[in-house]
Amino acid sequence: MFSILRTIWLTFLHIFHKTETIEYPEVKPYLPPRYRGRIVLTRDADHNERCVACNLCAAACPVDCISLQATEDETGRRYPEFFRINFSRCIFCGFCEEACPTYAIQLIPDFEMAEYDRQNMVYEKEHLLIDGEGKYHGYNFHKEAGVDMGVKGKGEGKNEETPVDVKDLMP
Amino acid sequence: MKFVFIILGVLLIPLSIAAGLIWVERRLLSVWQDRLGPNRVGPFGLFQVIADTIKLFFKEDWVPPFSDRPVFVMAPGILMITILLTFSVIPFGPGFLVFDSNIGILFFLGNSSLGVYSIVLGGWASNNKYSLIGAMRASAQMLTYEVFMGLSLMGVVMMADSFSFNSIVLAQKHGWFIFPQFVGFIVFFIAGLAETHRLPFDIPEAEGELGAGYHSEYSGMKFGMFFVGEYLGITLISAIMATLFFGGWLGPAFLPPVFWFLFKTMVLICVFILLRASLPRPRYDQLMEFGWKILLPLALLNLLITGAVLIFFK
Numbered sequence: 001m002f003s004i005l006r007t008i009w010l011t012f013l014h015i016f017h018k019t020e021t022i023e024y025p026e027v028k029p030y031l032p033p034r035y036r037g038r039i040v041l042t043r044d045a046d047h048n049e050r051c052v053a054c055n056l057c058a059a060a061c062p063v064d065c066i067s068l069q070a071t072e073d074e075t076g077r078r079y080p081e082f083f084r085i086n087f088s089r090c091i092f093c094g095f096c097e098e099a100c101p102t103y104a105i106q107l108i109p110d111f112e113m114a115e116y117d118r119q120n121m122v123y124e125k126e127h128l129l130i131d132g133e134g135k136y137h138g139y140n141f142h143k144e145a146g147v148d149m150g151v152k153g154k155g156e157g158k159n160e161e162t163p164v165d166v167k168d169l170m171p
Numbered sequence: 172m173k174f175v176f177i178i179l180g181v182l183l184i185p186l187s188i189a190a191g192l193i194w195v196e197r198r199l200l201s202v203w204q205d206r207l208g209p210n211r212v213g214p215f216g217l218f219q220v221i222a223d224t225i226k227l228f229f230k231e232d233w234v235p236p237f238s239d240r241p242v243f244v245m246a247p248g249i250l251m252i253t254i255l256l257t258f259s260v261i262p263f264g265p266g267f268l269v270f271d272s273n274i275g276i277l278f279f280l281g282n283s284s285l286g287v288y289s290i291v292l293g294g295w296a297s298n299n300k301y302s303l304i305g306a307m308r309a310s311a312q313m314l315t316y317e318v319f320m321g322l323s324l325m326g327v328v329m330m331a332d333s334f335s336f337n338s339i340v341l342a343q344k345h346g347w348f349i350f351p352q353f354v355g356f357i358v359f360f361i362a363g364l365a366e367t368h369r370l371p372f373d374i375p376e377a378e379g380e381l382g383a384g385y386h387s388e389y390s391g392m393k394f395g396m397f398f399v400g401e402y403l404g405i406t407l408i409s410a411i412m413a414t415l416f417f418g419g420w421l422g423p424a425f426l427p428p429v430f431w432f433l434f435k436t437m438v439l440i441c442v443f444i445l446l447r448a449s450l451p452r453p454r455y456d457q458l459m460e461f462g463w464k465i466l467l468p469l470a471l472l473n474l475l476i477t478g479a480v481l482i483f484f485k
Contacts, residue, residue, distance in 0.1 A: 004450065007449045007450065008445060008446065008449045008450070010449075011203050011445065011448050011449035012203070012445055012449075014202065014203045014204070014205055015202055015203065017205050018205070019201075019202075019205050019206060019207050020205050020206065021201075021205075021206050021207040023207070023210075
């Protein structure tokens with residue numbers, strides 16, 4: 001009996017509380033930097049595509065919304081021939097970002113992607129590629145390790161040691 | 172000519188209050204839930220009601236092929252008719268009432284009993300198990316609460332020595348009946364909640380269990396009539412509480428009596444909405460137990476004590 005009256009009174013006191021509602025189109029909500037919204041493909045500091053078309057994002061995607069085709073340029077550097085994300089399927093889980101070995105694919109705090117035509121929800125590579133580096137500045141996958149792509153010499157990467165001379169007996 | 176104006180006023184004021192309540196309730200609930208509520212259509216979202224009405228009119232008015240068609244169509248009308256008829260005996264101001272019945276309270280109780288038919292027939296004609304369960308619950312709930320709804324008012328009737336609403340208002344010139352009849356007021360309030368099947372007691376609808384209960388097959392303006400009928404019911408119960416316990420149109424003379432009547436009614440409506448915002452729905456057997464084991468003895472006790480005191484001081 002008393003608890004019922006107390007409930008009514010406490011509910012009444014909510015008149016004096018601040019409302020939680022954000023009036024969206026006029027007032028934009030604050031989105032934290034790591035908010036998972038629209039997916040972008042980033043470039044490295046030399047303005048080359050970071051994506052090496054390894055297909056890991058497409059494999060990690062739980063709803064299979066990413067599709068891409070790998071190809072190589074004349075130096076042997078891999079890049080996607082096309083890169084397509086169907087945002088009408090995407091669930092913004094961020095698994096693709098976690099799977100990406102080159103920090104190429106990233107989720108940014110932008111969610112205003114509504115379209116009148118469902119076909120416009122399919123983003124091609126030219127829609128996904130941005131000019132900047134996204135969240136990871138100065139990172140270039142080809143400078144860390146791996147085969148020579150004309151970016152670094154053999155064994156000169158940040159994460160690799162100079163190659164061992166196999167014909168030498170010295171330790 | 173004056174009579175036509177009174178009838179129009181008595182018909183249109185409750186109807187417009189009931190329509191406006193759709194907006195008032197959504198805004199008040201949002202205030203109590205730390206939200207904003209509808210505020211886009213017109214100033215403060217006031218035209219939300221109009222938008223909703225237009226939407227209801229344009230919806231397909233579908234009568235299910237498995238339903239009992241004439242009864243199905245008739246049921247929402249009964250609700251509106253019984254409630255609107257009751258407004259004719261309530262004085263909105265001195266002389267501002269359609270007819271001063273000397274059995275006003277009995278007329279109100281009879282009409283609110285007839286209102287059960289709307290829900291029972293609606294649920295029955297829908298030919299749907301959830302609707303039928305809702306209708307059965309509604310009939311049991313309303314029969315239960317009808318009993319001491321009447322009994323709780325008898326204290327007021329004894330004190331005013333009349334069944335006419337107008338005489339009861341005039342009898343409160345020297346003090347509202349809520350003070351001597353506080354227990355009666357509480358019992359009537361709870362019975363009124365159950366009678367309009369408002370939210371703590373919305374067991375006939377119980378969207379969690381029955382999927383809207385008795386009106387789950389209704390669409391378009393037929394659903395709209397049930398919807399507005401519910402708000403009309405709140406308006407009616409609030410108006411009757413204002414008349415019987417809060418002195419009706421009596422009030423300081425600097426504002427017209429009609430204002431005081433409507434003001435008291437609106438405050439009571441807000442209390443109804445506050446209860447909706449704060450209380451959870453009881454289980455069905457809890458509701459019946461509460462009615463028969465607590466409220467009925469309380470109403471009888473109130474009746475006994477009021478009678479004893481009145482005889483003692485006579």
